[in-house]
Each structure stands twice: as C-alpha cells, then as structure tokens.
Amino acid sequence: MPGPTLLVLAAGMGSRYGGLKQIDPVGPDGEAIIDYSIHDALESGFSKVVFVIRKDIEAAFLEFLGDRWKGRIEIEFAFQELEDLPEGFSKPSGREKPWGTGHAIWVARDQVQTPFLVINGDDFYGRGSFALAAERLNRAKDGAKADYCMVGYRLANTLSENGTVSRGICKTDAEGRLESVTEFTKIGKGKSGSLENWQKGEERNFSGEELTSMNMFGFTPSIFEHLERELKDFLKERAEEEKSELYIPSVVSQLITGGQAEVEVLDTDEHWFGVTYREDRDIVKGRLSELVAEGVYPKAL
Numbered sequence: 190m191p192g193p194t195l196l197v198l199a200a201g202m203g204s205r206y207g208g209l210k211q212i213d214p215v216g217p218d219g220e221a222i223i224d225y226s227i228h229d230a231l232e233s234g235f236s237k238v239v240f241v242i243r244k245d246i247e248a249a250f251l252e253f254l255g256d257r258w259k260g261r262i263e264i265e266f267a268f269q270e271l272e273d274l275p276e277g278f279s280k281p282s283g284r285e286k287p288w289g290t291g292h293a294i295w296v297a298r299d300q301v302q303t304p305f306l307v308i309n310g311d312d313f314y315g316r317g318s319f320a321l322a323a324e325r326l327n328r329a330k331d332g333a334k335a336d337y338c339m340v341g342y343r344l345a346n347t348l349s350e351n352g353t354v355s356r357g358i359c360k361t362d363a364e365g366r367l368e369s370v371t372e373f374t375k376i377g378k379g380k381s382g383s384l385e386n387w388q389k390g391e392e393r394n395f396s397g398e399e400l401t402s403m404n405m406f407g408f409t410p411s412i413f414e415h416l417e418r419e420l421k422d423f424l425k426e427r428a429e430e431e432k433s434e435l436y437i438p439s440v441v442s443q444l445i446t447g448g449q450a451e452v453e454v455l456d457t458d459e460h461w462f463g464v465t466y467r468e469d470r471d472i473v474k475g476r477l478s479e480l481v482a483e484g485v486y487p488k489a490l
Contacts (some may be wrong), residue, residue, distance in 0.1 A: 192236035193326040193407075194303050197223060198293050199250075199310030200243045200269040210464050211310040214343040215474045218482050218489035220474065221312050222463070227258060228490050229316040230306075233323040239300045240310070241293050267297035271413040275359060275417055280425045289434030290404065291423075295416040304329045307406045307437070313457030313473070314340070314405060316485070325455060326407050335415070335450035337441070338407040339367055339489045344376070344384065346460045347399030349470050351379035352425065357402040357438060358395075359454060367445060367452040370402050370438050400454060403461050406437060415444055 199211040213220045242250055243279075246268060258264060271280045273296050287293070293309060304326040305316060308314060318340045323473055325338045341359055346352060354377070357370040376395065378384060384395035419440045427433040444450035464473055478485050 191303055192234040193229040193323055194237045194239060194301050194305035195227070195235045196294065196301060196305045196307045197226070197238060197240045197310045198290060198307065199223065199240050200246075200287065200422060201311070209249060211242075212250060213395050213464070213470070215464075220477075220490050221253065222477075223310045224257065224490050225477070225486065226308060226310075226319075227262065228315070228486065230323075231262050232316060233264070233319040234327070235306070235319070235323060237265070237303070239265045239267055239297050239305075239327060240391070241267050241269050241297055243269060257460050265300045267300050269293050269296050274424065278421070278428070282430075284431065286432055286434070288420075289442050290437040291416055291435035292345040294408075294437060295413060295420055298413040298417075300336060300435060301410060301413075304407065304409045307404065307408065309404060309463070312403065312461060312463040313476075314403070315457070317459045318342075318405060318455075318457045321329055321455045321457055321460055322405070323451065329407065329409050331409050331411050331453060333412045334448065335444065336409060337412070337444075338453045338455055339402060339452050340405040340407075340457050341400035341454040342403050342457055342459065342461050343397065344395055344399040344401045346458070347401050347403060348377070348382075349386075349465070349469070350472055351466060358399040359422060361400065361454050365454050367441070367454050367458075369445075373376050400456065402438060404437065406441065406452075415449065416440060419443065426453055 210419050211223060214221060267452055271284055322340055329336045344356060347356060355374040355418040358438045359370050360368045362368055376384060386395050420435060423435045441452060445452060462473060462476055464470055481488055
C-alpha cells in the first residue's frame with residue numbers, strides 16, 4: 190500500500206517578502222524550507238508530494254527542484270487558478286485575490302487518492318510532526334464521520350522574533366479531539382517575558398502551553414466532497430466580495446459542528462518557524478544551519 194501524500198500549499202504571491210519565498214534558498218546547500226519538509230516526509234513514510242502552485246510559477250519551481258528529488262519520491266503539481274471552480278460557477282469580473290486555502294486544497298482533487306497531510310510551503314514543521322501525522326494517516330478510516338487529524342503545536346514554540354503573531358488556539362475534548370479553533374491576533378512577549386495578546390477587546394495572557402493550529406491538517410480524500418459543497422455555498426454567498434476567502438479551519442469547524450467529522454489533535458513538541466518578512470530570512474538560515482551542525486539533517490539534501 191502506498192504511504193500518505195504530502196500536499197504543499199505554495200501558490201502564495203509573497204508580496205510582503207519580495208519574491209517567491211517558497212523556493213528561496215535558505216539551507217547550507219541552497220535548500221528551501223520545502224526541501225526539509227520533503228526530506229522529513231520521505232523519512233516518515235510519505236510516498237508522494239503534490240505542490241499546489243500557480244501556473245505562472247511552474248517553470249521556477251521545476252528549475253529549483255531540478256533533480257534533487259528525482260527517483261526518491263513522486264512529485265506532481267496542481268494549479269490554483271481563479272477559474273477552477275465547481276460546475277455552474279465562474280470567476281467574477283475583476284477578481285484577482287485567490288479563493289483561500291479551502292479552494293487550494295480542493296484543486297488537488299485529481300492528484301490525491303490517499304490520506305494526505307496539508308502544509309504551507311514556506312513553514313518549517315520539524316520531523317517529529319511528520320512522523321506523528323504519517324502514523325495517524327496510515328490508520329485513518331472514515332466511518333459514520335470523516336476521520337481527520339491536526340498537528341497541534343505549543344504556542345511558545347510558534348512565536349516570531351520579529352514581532353507579534355496571529356495564532357489559532359485549539360480547544361479539545363477529554364479524548365483529544367478538536368472542538369474549536371479561536372483566532373487571536375498580536376500575540377507576543379510582554380516586558381515580563383509572559384505571552385500576551387494586545388488586540389483591543391481580546392486582551393489576555395497565555396501560558397505558552399496552549400495547543401495551536403499551524404494549518405497542518407491530515408485528511409482522507411472524503412474532504413474533497415465536503416470542500417466542494419462548502420465552496421459552492423461560499424461562492425453563492427460571497428463570490429462578489431473581492432477579498433473574501435474560504436479558509437480550511439472554517440471548513441473543518443463546520444464539519445465538526447455538523448457532526449460530519451472528528452479531528453484528532455496530535456500533540457507535538459517540535460518548534461515551528463517560517464518566513465513572512467524578508468527580515469525573517471537570516472533567522473531561518475541560522476536555525477537550519479544549527480540543525481545541520483547538530484546532525485539532524487545532512488549538509489546537503
């Protein structure tokens with residue numbers, strides 16, 4: 190039986206970063222963050238990688254990937270284009286913004302036939318998280334409810350050194366199943382070193398141990414049917430809103446509330462880091478160099 194599939198969301202514009210951060214070389218041998226994710230997925234038993242990108246950056250991706258992974262793991266591309274919509278719908282005139290992560294996953298419906306893990310192409314998740322997800326996906330089996338999972342990070346392990354962050358704080362039941370994700374903005378360290386949230390009307394302190402969603406979800410292929418239904422409803426109601434997006438956490442929340450899915454939260458001690466601004470680049474390079482020096486990764490992937 191084939192292992193699970195890794196679905197990499199990499200169609201972002203990177204306007205704040207100033208380029209294609211998904212393939213920006215930050216490793217000691219010119220690797221991008223995504224190379225480390227592929228390496229960790231391969232080591233954890235994943236058998237295929239599907240990149241969700243835009244058609245106009247396909248050539249850049251092919252050039253960057255080169256022969257690095259050829260013969261080691263199967264790689265395919267799915268294209269997130271504004272015109273790729275369910276039957277009966279068309280792109281409104283003037284729409285330029287992508288339809289969101291829910292749509293980004295849905296466009297890979299023809300490339301994914303196994304349980305799969307969704308990640309962001311410019312985020313570093315850590316090998317332990319891929320191992321947890323692979324083990325869980327290998328025994329995923331839909332019953333009366335869809336059988337999904339999500340890797341949950343400790344809030345303190347997801348912070349940025351360059352300012353405050355927005356994070357989805359998870360609430361779980363006694364059996365570790367996801368009940369809800371609440372988004373908090375402007376989370377950062379206060380003068381005392383404690384974690385605080387300064388968004389007006391949402392002020393609170395955090396311990397740092399809160400389980401946090403970094404959009405690392407594990408699904409079975411049944412999600413594509415749910416996504417298509419949710420996408421149709423979204424387009425009926427909000428297609429004319431130029432900045433509206435269908436976010437995957439919202440879809441997951443709807444499925445949980447409606448009793449259509451259960452989502453097990455997999456608790457990881459791994460540290461997340463990523464690149465949002467150009468200033469993050471040197472920090473990411475430093476952390477990857479440290480991991481290589483510690484022997485976590487080879488000098489060249």
